[in-house]
Amino acid sequence: MLETQFTLGLIKVCYLNILIIAISFFLAYVAKKIIYRSVKHYLTSANIHLEGRKATWLKLLSQSGFALAAYVSVKCFNINNEGVTFKEFLDNHFIDTPRIKVSFENVIYVILIIFGARVVLNVIRLFIQRRFKRHKMSEIGTEYVYTQVAKYVINVLAFFCILVALDVDATLFLGGSAALLVGLGLGLQDVFKDMFSGFVLLFEGSIRVGDVVEFNDGKSSEAIVAKIIRINVRTTQIETRDGNVLIVPNTKLTQEYIENWSHGSTLSRFRLPVTVAYGSDTHLVSELLKQAVLSHPKVHKTKGVDVRLNDFGENGLQMEVMFWADQSWDINVYKSEIRFEIDRLFRHYKISIPYPQRDMRIIQSSGEMKD
Incomplete structure (x- = not known):
């Protein structure tokens, strides 16, 4: 030893x-x-x-x-x-x-x-x-x-x-x-871009820890709403509504369009599209949509609720109800609760929501057409 x-x-x-x-x-x-x-x-x-x-x-x-x-x-x-x-x-x-x-x-x-x-x-x-x-x-x-x-x-x-x-x-x-x-x-240009963007995020203050932001990841048409949980020199950690933690390059937050829900006005206008069958009483539909939206406690009553008839669609009347609410982390939950109320009112007042239908015609070899 x-x-x-x-x-x-x-x-x-x-x-x-x-x-x-x-x-x-x-x-x-x-x-x-x-x-x-x-x-x-x-x-x-x-x-x-x-x-x-x-x-x-x-x-x-x-x-x-x-x-x-x-x-x-x-x-x-x-x-x-x-x-x-x-x-x-x-x-x-x-x-x-x-x-x-x-x-x-x-x-x-x-x-x-x-x-x-x-x-x-x-x-x-x-x-x-x-x-x-x-x-x-x-x-x-x-x-x-x-x-x-x-x-x-x-x-x-x-x-x-x-x-x-x-x-x-x-x-x-x-x-x-x-x-x-x-x-x-020369070989790590993207890395240095991310590092410079990290210092921009830290010093500029446009995006901070705790902010709720909305941006597009480029992989899907639906925007991502996430909360900033950590800003590092090269990357930023965000938490989605599903509880998943994503690591995105800092250039994603500095060089692309980002909507910061935590800055500016806390109110934002949201839209819910609804399609009703042809022949429905549009005045009644409009009142029911307003009633369903105003019944939700998170909707601001003083800003008013608007209902529009956007278009005569292929399957029905395409309408839209617009309301003002806080840019909350749980806005999708609020929208879902309003949709449940709309469905309940429509069932009660016999307002039908159409679904796509197709007529198929088979042409026989003899030239006759059969429906």
């Missing part, structure tokens, strides 16, 4: 070191899961909802076990490396080239930067939540935009801090990546 298997700079590594490191991080992972599930079960049973600062502290507490596992992992090397100090271990470069030199101290700095970036992001997210809670008129979409922008800024800053911690020349990295980005840009 104490026999040296390989070396990391000045540090000798044996099977016992590997075993202790593996067990330490495994126990930290198990402890995190147990603590998280226990606290979640207790909060659920006690009907307690954590948010803001308490939720942030809970996340940090659940991750503190990994810091303890890292400390135990470092200390375990004292078992078979008595003559090597921890300072010598940190200063040793395990990657040593003319342009890049990486020591264990650099690796620890990288880990601290990543952990610190997550802590700073949680603190900023907490600060944003507090600011928006003070303003009751603030929208959840605006809060999401600030949080996402803060996330991107912190990640970019953390990336450059990691380059500094690794003693990597950032100008050399940017200069070498410029030619690579030009080559990738």
